[in-house]
Amino acid sequence: MRLTVRSVATALGVIFAVSLAVRALWWTAPPTHPRMLAATVAVFVITAVVAALAGQHRRLKMPLWTAFATLAIGVVIPVTACLALPPEYLREPYATWYIGAVGLLGVICIVRGRRLFGWALMAALTVESIVWIGLGDALGLGLVGSFVWMVVAQLVVTFWRAAMRDTDRLASIQQAASAWQATQAVRQRERRERVQYALSVAGPSLTRVIETRGDLAEEERVEARLAEGRLRDEIRGANLLNADARAAIEAARRRGATVTVFDEGGLDDLDEIARERIRSELADVLHDVPSARLIIRSARDAEVAVTVVGRTAAGESADDDSVELWREIRRTVREAREPDPPEDAQSTDA
Structure with a gap:
C-alpha cells in the first residue's frame, strides 16, 4: 500500500476521532442517559469517518451533502452530550470530549475544502460550550485548543495550495525550457546540415578558384555561379x-x-x-x-x-x-x- 499525504492525514483524523470516543466512554461517574451518550459517540465517529472519506477517490473537496450533514451533526453533538450527563459533571474531562470532537469535524471540513462549514461549526461550538459550561471553563477545557487546530489547518491548507500553484508554475517553466532546448538543438542540427551542404556545394568551386587563381573556363564559371546561387538560396530561403x-x-x-x-x-x-x-x-x-x-x-x-x-x-x-x-x-x-x-x-x- 502506497502512503500519501492524503492517506496519512485521513488515518490520523480517524485515529484521533477514535481516541475522543474512548475518552467520552471512560466514565468516572455514571451518565444520566448512557444510551444517549453512547449513541452520540457512535454518530460522531461515523460522521468523522464519512466526512474524511466521502468522495475522496474522485476529488479532495468534500461533497456538499456531506458538509451539510457534518454541520448539522456537529451542532447537535454538544447538546446531546451535555443532556446525557448530570449538570454537576459537565466540567469533568470526559464530559467535555465534544469540544475536541466538534473541533475535529471543523478541521476535516477545512482540510477537505469546506472552510465556511468548518468555521460555522467552530462558531456553533463556541456558543454552545459557553451556554453549557461558561466562557472561562470552555476556554480552559479545550476550546482554545480547537481554535488552534482550526487556525493551523487553515494555514496548512493555504500554504499547501500556494505550494501546489508554485509547483505547477515551475513544471510549466521546466516544460517551456525543455521545449526551448529541443528547438535550439533542432536549429543547431539544421545549421550544421546547412554548413555541410555549403561545403559540399561551394567546396569544389572554391578549390578550383584557388588552384587557377581565378582563371576559370567558361563551364567552370557557370558552375561557380550556380554554386553561389545555391548558397544564397540556402541562406535566404532554405x-x-x-x-x-x-x-x-x-x-x-x-x-x-x-x-x-x-x-x-x-x-x-x-x-x-x-x-x-x-x-x-x-x-x-x-x-x-x-x-x-x-x-x-x-x-x-x-x-x-x-x-x-x-x-x-x-x-x-x-x-x-x-x-x-x-x-x-x-x-x-x-x-x-x-x-x-x-x-x-x-x-x-x-
Missing part, C-alpha cells in the same frame, strides 16, 4: 526548398535566368505536410518558365504562402521589366466549387 524545387531553380539558372529566393516566415506555422505540398507546387510552377528574372518570396500572409513573380528583361533597369508571370501558392488547398449553371438554363428552369 525552408522553401526541397529536392524538386532546388532542381527547378538550378534548371532555370542554367537557362540564363536570375532567380532570387526570399523566405520571410510564411511557412513557419505550417506543418511538414503542408510545407511539402507548397514546395512541390513551387517546383511545378518553376518548371520550364521562360522568364529572365524570377523572384520567389514567402511572407506572413493569412492566405498566400509563396508568391512567384516572373519578369522579362525588357530594359536596362528593373523598372523597365514587364511582369509575365504572377503565381500565388495558397497556404491551404481550396475546395473545388461546382460551376454555376448557365443563364439560359436558369431562365428555362424558371
